[in-house]
Amino acid sequence: MVLAIAESERVRGITSPNPPVGCVILDESGKAVGFGGTQQAGGPHAEVMALKEAGVKAQGGTAVVTLEPCSHYGRTPPCTEALVEAGIKHVIHAVTDPNPRAAGGAKRLEDAGISVESGLLEHEVSNGPLRAWLHFAKTGRPHVTWKYAASLDGRIAAQDGTSQWISSETSRKEVHDMRAKLDAIIVGTGTVKKDDPALTARDADGMPLPRQPLPVVVGMSDLPDGAKLQHTALHLRTHDPDVVLAELASRGVVDVLLEGGPTVAGAFLRAGRIDRVLAYIAPALIGNGLAAVLDAGVSTITDAVRLTVEDVTMSGPDLRISAVPQI
């Protein structure tokens, strides 16, 4: 399953609105003979890719897959049929498909005499490569990660507006790698005016990575002439996070990175539309300056938006904190 998760991670960013599934085929003796990840929407699913590599060695073997194989005809034939035809005898999947259209895969396999086991490394998969897609399948809304880089005292810029760079090179590289695995990045018009970002995923030499997310700007103002995003970004003239997310969902966006400033972050927080907070905290103190969030809809301490810390790691000299709002 660890290898299947690796396949799953490898295709993150290209499969939406389909899930980035990973699959490993083991032959009768338990040897890994085929690896696959879901291809771009309309392309073959992970199981089909892995079966293709395994060929006749799949006969009597086991399919280890991050998501319950689908049993419906969409743009591709059901994976369950491919597994049956290849002579697979056992299927082990991590996560059960919550999508009523595609579900029933396990039953279809069992009916065909295949033994099915579910739940292996379920937590790792559902909080890892399939997190955004599972959120989308359950709520109909893209999964929103709010990422920001601030000082220990919560400032994202100094008094004169300078912010380059609060966080370390290591942290900034991490963010570029993350961007390449996402469907869209949102900023506000304020950030466009202040920082003129390109929102591209670049490598250490500044060259664009092969996969690029959709850049999205929200807000009523026009983008300044000559702004890097002027001709590349989807500009949504609204302040309502739900309008933004509905528009993105209709475009097949499942996994969103919110890199907005304090105003946009506040709007998403007030609407309860932040699903994960990813804070890069630089060990520095700035004092008066621009705060990470302005109006979060909190007037008294008991209304604070409480989070649960999922993970804390060092990113170079910075702290990288992943947290989710308590429901």
Place this chain on the structure above:
Amino acid sequence: MVLAIAESERVRGITSPNPPVGCVILDESGKAVGFGGTQQAGGPHAEVMALKEAGVKAQGGTAVVTLEPCSHYGRTPPCTEALVEAGIKHVIHAVTDPNPRAAGGAKRLEDAGISVESGLLEHEVSNGPLRAWLHFAKTGRPHVTWKYAASLDGRIAAQDGTSQWISSETSRKEVHDMRAKLDAIIVGTGTVKKDDPALTARDADGMPLPRQPLPVVVGMSDLPDGAKLQHTALHLRTHDPDVVLAELASRGVVDVLLEGGPTVAGAFLRAGRIDRVLAYIAPALIGNGLAAVLDAGVSTITDAVRLTVEDVTMSGPDLRISAVPQI
């Protein structure tokens, strides 16, 4: 040495201006036969306490001590003489005494035919129980730890001024335990007006712990009538951190906890008089509200006060981050 460090920790908070030293005496066979920590100023040092417990078993044995034994006559006779008289053959100490008055202990011991080894767990001791005292011995100034509790976005209170409680019960208990091991706690008059703190070290039931630090209030305003600190605190009518620290040094204060609000913290930061930052970061977002620091003397990003993270641990649901300013 681990046992000697434990003895050292046990007496932290009572020894200032003397160092909280710990000592373990091993008999000839290497068995621990005496334990001791330095007593209140004027009382016996750690070595004497430990030798007393060991009695004749110290003959031919080893003294393991966190600090190089002193060789001068102060309010007590030199520890080197006590070790020689007890027939100790080996001395192992962690940290060499930087104090010219007391130093030379190792030489005196070697002259008496005792083998001396230094540097064992030096880092643990010099960043642990002897940290504040070593700072004081080198600079003449008390060691200042700025402790604050804030949300992930750096707020110490909500818009309406409420702040109870941002951090968890676990974190607040940790702070009470810490207070009992310190010499003084500083707040500003602003915090007295806003929170009316008692600045006492209390146990889980709210009962005062046996050791209490000196409460210190800095600022020009009078304390409000009826404030808990009105009759217990040392009120220093100044905004100059160096004036505050000189006054505290003259009173034998070595280890200080700064619990001031954003104004006092800013003054100490601007003066370069914060030696360690201890941030309890609650996983919560507040947005508009009171920031942890106001004027830190930083107007542009390159002037940010850069820190190095020493340690990150969880304190209940909160993050506890210890960091030191880069010099």
